Amino acid sequence: MGKTLLVALGGNALLKPGQKGTAAQHVQNVDRVAEHLANLHNRGFRLVLTHGNGPQVGNILLQQEKARDYAPPLPLHVCVAQSQGMIGSFLQEALYNKLHARGFRVPVVTVVTQVLVDRDDPAFSHPTKPVGPYYPTRDRMDPRWKVIRTVKGFRRVVPSPRPKEIVEAAEIRKISRQAIVIAAGGGGVPVVRERGLRGVDAVIDKDLTAAKLAEAVQADILAILTDVDYVYLHYKQPNQKHLEKVTLDELQKYQAAGHFPPGSMGPKVQAAIRFLQRGGGKVIITSLDRLEDAIDGEWGTVVTKNK
Amino acid sequence: MGKTLLVALGGNALLKPGQKGTAAQHVQNVDRVAEHLANLHNRGFRLVLTHGNGPQVGNILLQQEKARDYAPPLPLHVCVAQSQGMIGSFLQEALYNKLHARGFRVPVVTVVTQVLVDRDDPAFSHPTKPVGPYYPTRDRMDPRWKVIRTVKGFRRVVPSPRPKEIVEAAEIRKISRQAIVIAAGGGGVPVVRERGLRGVDAVIDKDLTAAKLAEAVQADILAILTDVDYVYLHYKQPNQKHLEKVTLDELQKYQAAGHFPPGSMGPKVQAAIRFLQRGGGKVIITSLDRLEDAIDGEWGTVVTKNK
Numbered sequence: 001m002g003k004t005l006l007v008a009l010g011g012n013a014l015l016k017p018g019q020k021g022t023a024a025q026h027v028q029n030v031d032r033v034a035e036h037l038a039n040l041h042n043r044g045f046r047l048v049l050t051h052g053n054g055p056q057v058g059n060i061l062l063q064q065e066k067a068r069d070y071a072p073p074l075p076l077h078v079c080v081a082q083s084q085g086m087i088g089s090f091l092q093e094a095l096y097n098k099l100h101a102r103g104f105r106v107p108v109v110t111v112v113t114q115v116l117v118d119r120d121d122p123a124f125s126h127p128t129k130p131v132g133p134y135y136p137t138r139d140r141m142d143p144r145w146k147v148i149r150t151v152k153g154f155r156r157v158v159p160s161p162r163p164k165e166i167v168e169a170a171e172i173r174k175i176s177r178q179a180i181v182i183a184a185g186g187g188g189v190p191v192v193r194e195r196g197l198r199g200v201d202a203v204i205d206k207d208l209t210a211a212k213l214a215e216a217v218q219a220d221i222l223a224i225l226t227d228v229d230y231v232y233l234h235y236k237q238p239n240q241k242h243l244e245k246v247t248l249d250e251l252q253k254y255q256a257a258g259h260f261p262p263g264s265m266g267p268k269v270q271a272a273i274r275f276l277q278r279g280g281g282k283v284i285i286t287s288l289d290r291l292e293d294a295i296d297g298e299w300g301t302v303v304t305k306n307k
Numbered sequence: 308m309g310k311t312l313l314v315a316l317g318g319n320a321l322l323k324p325g326q327k328g329t330a331a332q333h334v335q336n337v338d339r340v341a342e343h344l345a346n347l348h349n350r351g352f353r354l355v356l357t358h359g360n361g362p363q364v365g366n367i368l369l370q371q372e373k374a375r376d377y378a379p380p381l382p383l384h385v386c387v388a389q390s391q392g393m394i395g396s397f398l399q400e401a402l403y404n405k406l407h408a409r410g411f412r413v414p415v416v417t418v419v420t421q422v423l424v425d426r427d428d429p430a431f432s433h434p435t436k437p438v439g440p441y442y443p444t445r446d447r448m449d450p451r452w453k454v455i456r457t458v459k460g461f462r463r464v465v466p467s468p469r470p471k472e473i474v475e476a477a478e479i480r481k482i483s484r485q486a487i488v489i490a491a492g493g494g495g496v497p498v499v500r501e502r503g504l505r506g507v508d509a510v511i512d513k514d515l516t517a518a519k520l521a522e523a524v525q526a527d528i529l530a531i532l533t534d535v536d537y538v539y540l541h542y543k544q545p546n547q548k549h550l551e552k553v554t555l556d557e558l559q560k561y562q563a564a565g566h567f568p569p570g571s572m573g574p575k576v577q578a579a580i581r582f583l584q585r586g587g588g589k590v591i592i593t594s595l596d597r598l599e600d601a602i603d604g605e606w607g608t609v610v611t612k613n614k
Contacts, residue, residue: 022379059378060370060389067373070440071366072329078393082367085392086385088419089496089506096474097503107478110419112395133377167403171414171486179478189396196404199396 002044003220004176005295008210008271009033009051010226013288014087021059026090034094036291038102041180043295048176048217049091052206053083053186061132065140076131076158077189077199084112084185091182099180107179114167114197115188115204115212121161129160129203159202163188163209167197169216176217184209207271215278222275223284223291224268231269231285231301233259243301248276251303272303281305309351310527311483312602315517315578316340316358317533320595321394328366333397341401343598345409348487350602355483355524356398359513360390360493368439372447383438383465384496384506391419391492398489406487414486421474421504422495422511422519428468436467436510466509470495470516474504476523483524491516514578522585529582530591530598531575538576538592538608540566550608555583558610579610588612 013033019025037047057079064073074082088110095108127146134153135141145156166172172183187204191197207224214222230242233254243254252273260266265285272283284291286300294300320340326332344354364386371380381389395417402415434453441460442448452463473479479490494511498504514531521529537549540561550561559580567573572592579590591598593607601607 020379023382023385059374062378063367063370063374065374066377067366067370070373071369072327074393075330078330078396081392081396082389083392085388085390085395085419086381088392089385089388089421092419093421093498093504093506100503107475109475109478112392112399112417112419114396114400168414168416171416171482174485175478175482178481191400196407197400199400 002046004048004217005040005045005221005223006048006050006210006214006217006219007037007291008207008222008224009049009288011052011054012227013225014051014090015055021055027094030090030094033091033288034098036288037095038098038104039292040295041099041104041106042102046176047180048172048213048219049180049182050184050206050210050213051087051091051182051186053080053087056083056087057186058132065133075199076201076203077191080186080189081112084110084189087185088182095180108182109175109179110182111168111172111175113172113184113188114191115163115184115209116165116167116197117161117190117192117200117202117204118164119192119194119200121159123159123161123202127157127159129158130155131158131203132156160205161190161202163204163212166209166212166216167191169213172213173217181217184213205267205271207267208274211271211275211278211280214275214280219280221282221284221295222272222280223286223294224271225288225291226265226268226285227287229287229290229300231260231265235259235261235265245297245302245304247304247306248273249306276303276305309353311355311524312347312352312528312530313355313357313517313521313524313526314344314598315514315529315531316356316595318359318361319534320532321358321397322362328362334401337397337401340398340595341405343595344402345405345411346599347602348406348411348413349409353483354487355479355520355526356487356489357491357513357517357520358394358398358489358493360387360394363390363394364493365439372440382506383508384498387493388419388496391417391496394492395489402487415489416482416486417489418475418479418482420479420491420495421498422470422491422516423472423474423504424468424497424499424507424509424511425471426499426501426507428466430466430468430509434464434466436465437462438465438510439463467512468497468509470511470519473516473519473523474498476520479520480524488524491520512574512578514574515581518578518582521582521587526587528589528591528602529579529587530593530601531578532595532598533572533575533592534594536594536597536607538567538572542566542568542572552604552609552611554611554613555580556613583610583612
């Protein structure tokens with residue numbers, strides 16, 4: 001069998017900046033994703049996919065708010081599950097088609113995935129992740145929500161706890177031996193353990209979940225896709241420098257020096273570090289279009305274990 | 308290994324008449340579903356679940372319509388995938404909790420499921436299934452839609468083609484050997500084959516899909532749950548008579564005599580007949596609360612192959 005490659009699709013892979021999220025936009029974007037993934041399947045890689053859901057879950061929350069006098073809004077964690085179904089169906093259809101057009105009869109399966117977080121995670125006392133629409137006043141906002149005020153209006157913020165465990169991990173691993181699996185979309189449906197599992201309103205960082213998923217499926221390579229081709233030092237400064245081949249130690253050193261901002265490259269670097277610390281072999285951080293080159297070591301940032 | 312039981316949950320199992328579809332209502336209802344299913348797991352049955360999505364997809368369509376000036380509405384088939392994620396997450400959490408509380412470490416997996424329909428199915432020339440909200444005028448309705456006029460306003464109707472094949476059938480069968488699988492919710496995401504697969508706006512009858520799924524997982528028993536305890540002859544007439552044990556031949560005879568109305572018991576009976584004709588052993592049609600009794604042959608309508 002070939003190597004197992006876990007691909008974490010960035011938001012841009014599904015919707016480009018400015019796109020509102022029509023079906024046609026999704027179909028066009030995932031078609032390009034599927035083309036690249038089919039190339040990798042062709043090269044013998046066993047593929048597992050995960051993806052973001054920011055704009056999609058944003059639309060679902062907006063729709064629920066606008067229709068709240070007609071249909072009850074559902075909790076965020078249920079909206080995440082909805083977005084997994086939605087995005088999974090786009091991806092699985094596109095991939096199935098690309099693969100079958102090339103004569104590959106490999107199945108593609110989307111698994112609705114719950115991710116366990118710790119109810120004592122400090123993130124729960126400090127919600128920071130903005131979700132859903134802006135509100136002109138707080139009147140229509142649930143009084144239990146933590147709310148921030150921005151120039152565009154009031155907005156709900158939710159905790160962003162660390163993923164502890166992928167609830168369906170063992171099953172996803174088994175399925176990945178015989179099918180391409182799409183799992184843990186949007187960082188997963190967050191659940192805490194208290195007697196049983198209970199869904200909670202939070203957003204788990206999708207890159208950190210990707211690292212957990214990569215570990216769960218025993219991936220050889222974790223590929224984190226984003227809108228730039230490389231990880232940079234001194235990003236957008238005159239002395240900006242892109243990273244090609246780095247070791248875990250080097251990356252940690254750069255991280256400690258504050259090179260990677262929390263909202264963008266920070267979580268990707270953190271996910272890379274965790275995967276390598278937990279036994280992973282290689283992490284690629286690059287853009288979708290450069291993924292195949294990066295696998296050949298000819299583009300993108302490639303992080304490996306220390307020598 | 309125990310027998311494989313495919314349970315098709317009726318709409319009432321997820322939301323009761325009059326319930327608007329809050330998370331609390333779903334949680335309370337699926338808790339009862341999970342209790343019964345845990346009992347059956349305890350008795351050694353290998354469980355595969357499927358379910359309706361009428362009220363849930365109705366809410367999604369309504370939300371999309373109310374927010375259409377803010378977020379693009381998605382096609383019905385994408386909404387079905389959303390509802391599979393939503394309902395799957397409710398069911399898998401509840402089932403996981405019931406099973407784990409009793410010490411069963413069985414995984415529960417929801418698979419986003421596409422169902423192939425024939426683009427030449429006569430249903431496509433005669434859309435009959437009403438979906439989504441009522442509109443006071445046709446102005447805001449997509450001009451490509453087939454629309455009917457009712458006393459409550461205009462309403463979109465979509466085709467209800469027959470399920471031909473469950474795209475992820477082989478994977479669902481494999482997963483069902485080691486986990487409880489929730490699949491093909493809402494009758495499945497309808498797709499036609501033209502070069503590849505392409506999602507189409509249609510509603511596949513969930514009971515007919517359940518029969519296909521039962522065949523795919525080689526179920527020993529197909530249990531179709533509804534809001535009544537039995538299949539009836541002369542339903543709601545003075546000479547109403549409930550059916551206990553019937554053979555396939557007998558059921559077909561009653562069907563030919565017009566005992567089962569198209570909108571309610573008709574598709575369930577049709578699903579029962581198809582499953583038995585394709586090699587299935589036994590079909591139960593009853594209510595959720597009577598399922599265990601029906602398995603013991605003490606309640607509900609039980610249909611078996613001809614002697």
